[in-house]
């Protein structure tokens with residue numbers, strides 16, 4: 096046994112289970128549960144005139160059919176707007192089942208419960224909904240400028256409008272700074288819609304215990320504690336009577352942070368009403384049309400700069416396509432607006448966004464959450480400046496970078512957490528040096544020339560970003576050492592494949608001096624930890640990681656107090672390693688943590704024979720003390736919370752070499768390099784895995800994935816037959832280098848890593864294709880036919 100510590104590339108302990116089919120995903124549970132299925136709107140905009148369920152009633156095995164009218168007030172109330180914002184003046188959310196109106200294809204209208212899913216689907220097919228079909232609003236610009244409304248009481252379809260402005264050091268606004276700059280450019284940039292698209296869709300399974308009136312719900316969620324609170328409140332149950340467990344979750348990538356989904360309320364409600372287990376597992380088409388998308392944004396950029404390419408003024412106007420509802424507030428465009436500046440010191444900045452309703456699936460954060468759009472804007476801007484001035488693209492970036500001695504660096508903006516956007520640490524010039532070296536930037540002209548000599552076309556691209564991670568408000572950790580010497584760690588946030596079981600165990604091993612093998616970690620189970628926020632915004636390592644470390648420190652301090660008593664030593668002279676407390680420098684004097692845990696939980700009065708004989712059973716000073724000291728609690732365990740004053744800012748730079756086929760316009764990524772800084776690394780191998788996965792999703796966003804809506808609001812590619820995702824065959828080998836600038840904001844010095852890989856990919860690929868082709872790339876994704884068309888119209 097070894098004490099594997101913080102910072103080591105430990106293999107992920109969850110992988111043998113997950114990779115050999117031993118995982119317990121939502122649909123593996125409740126094999127005897129009744130099945131729920133939903134009739135969903137086939138129209139993007141329609142009024143429900145009538146619902147006739149009579150045709151379904153003869154289906155053998157049908158158990159129940161519910162429309163909005165059947166729902167009690169609290170169950171049928173509109174779903175919550177989770178993150179309100181003063182600029183979100185017209186926030187709108189859906190009803191769990193549609194009431195009168197439907198606003199996108201896929202909105203749930205009727206819920207059916209039957210003996211199995213086949214029968215439930217048969218019954219759904221026999222339910223007739225009479226719709227008055229209305230003309231939908233599709234396309235963000237059409238919605239912003241046209242007369243049709245998604246919500247009758249939201250003029251111009253504008254749910255939110257926000258402006259943030261930071262003047263230059265000389266007090267100039269962005270407009271003035273641009274006007275006075277030696278050079279000015281303006282252009283438009285588009286990013287199309289994509290989606291989280293986890294391999295496992297959403298799902299919920301509920302069991303009601305009528306005897307003790309308690310509910311257990313399993314949900315494929317990124318936030319079991321919030322789902323629990325929502326269910327308890329909506330179903331009128333005391334919170335302690337509701338347990339929510341996230342079993343193994345087959346990916347979330349953002350979409351499973353929304354809560355409660357309609358199904359998370361309706362399935363438990365039906366389970367209680369029917370007194371039977373009920374389960375719903377989302378199918379792929381449902382996921383396409385009923386969950387959430389992201390990324391669809393249009394950006395209008397104006398920039399003023401000097402002869403070295405230094406940005407003197409930047410003005411960006413954003414149209415954000417929010418789909419039909421805003422359950423998650425305006426987090427995505429806020430992140431684009433505030434993270435757009437990346438690692439750069441910009442003269443004056445003005446950003447404005449309008450969040451527009453359309454009759455399409457709602458938008459909520461997807462891995463990267465607004466940042467891929469932001470980085471696309473900023474990095475395209477850097478490339479445009481370089482092209483205009485005839486400078487090397489990395490030289491323009493270097494001219495604008497924030498320097499290491501400028502931290503903490505206040506960008507003057509208000510971030511997604513409502514706190515000032517202050518970068519805590521970083522070394523951007525070093526990142527640039529490293530990425531140039533890793534990809535061979537300076538040697539590329541020779542590589543290109545050699546390829547050209549063979550009739551091949553190559554280009555090189557770069558993209559830089561800064562990412563706010565570890566947003567608050569808090570997470571907690573609980574650590575318990577039991578008398579068998581095992582350590583049980585729990586935290587309330589959930590896991591979807593990030594490797595938390597391993598990384599959190601590494602933190603506990605390092606803090607407690609216990610072999611990794613003796614540590615178990617539980618996440619996302621409200622029976623073990625009831626208070627949490629959730630897994631999103633690359634926050635688990637920073638938030639739960641630090642909370643677990645703090646809880647371990649409490650446990651360690653207590654262990655040392657108890658061991659010091661037992662060893663008649665000073666706690667300050669003790670150390671713990673390999674699960675044993677020792678007097679430093681005196682190897683004989685030791686006590687295993689297992690024994691300390693036993694001593695911490697006195698189950699009977701210890702009979703101190705020697706003391707008793709000496710005093711003939713008179714009280715001794717030791718006997719005057721209660722066996723559990725005042726202020727102590729029994730057990731060797733501790734709980735603590737971590738709540739940061741603001742986010743910590745990770746950063747990175749990516750570069751790629753692409754080849755475009757001169758005839759077919761096929762685009763191939765030949766090399767992909769990443770320099771990444773997430774502060775102190777808990778586990779470099781996990782971080783690399785996260786980066787590789789992120790890059791793969793980024794490649795999907797850059798080259799393949801789009802949501803194709805027609806003018807009727809029908810999603811034309813709502814299946815894996817038509818929605819292109821990259822396979823392993825399309826993903827390049829990712830060359831990764833780490834830079835560690837510790838965060839001064841948290842005890843472990845860490846920053847988040849879970850989204851990093853995806854963020855700059857579109858910008859990097861655009862930069863490289865533009866370099867190969869000499870054609871301006873201002874829209875992503877780009878397919879071979881897009882490139883072919885661009886060549887033809889250049």
Ligand code: MCN
Nearest residue numbers: 346347348462592598632633634635636777778847848849
């Ligand atoms: N880590 C580390 N050292 C650091 C930072 C992180 O070793 N300095 C490790 C962490 O311990 C953790 C992993 O890297 O095991 C990611 O940590 P973190 O950046 O805190 O991200 P979260 O755990 O909060 O995960 C959320 C993030 C987001 S926002 C999305 S979306 C996403 C992602 O992670 N969804 C994922 N990665 C995913 N990976 C999988 N497999 N599935 C998803 O749904």
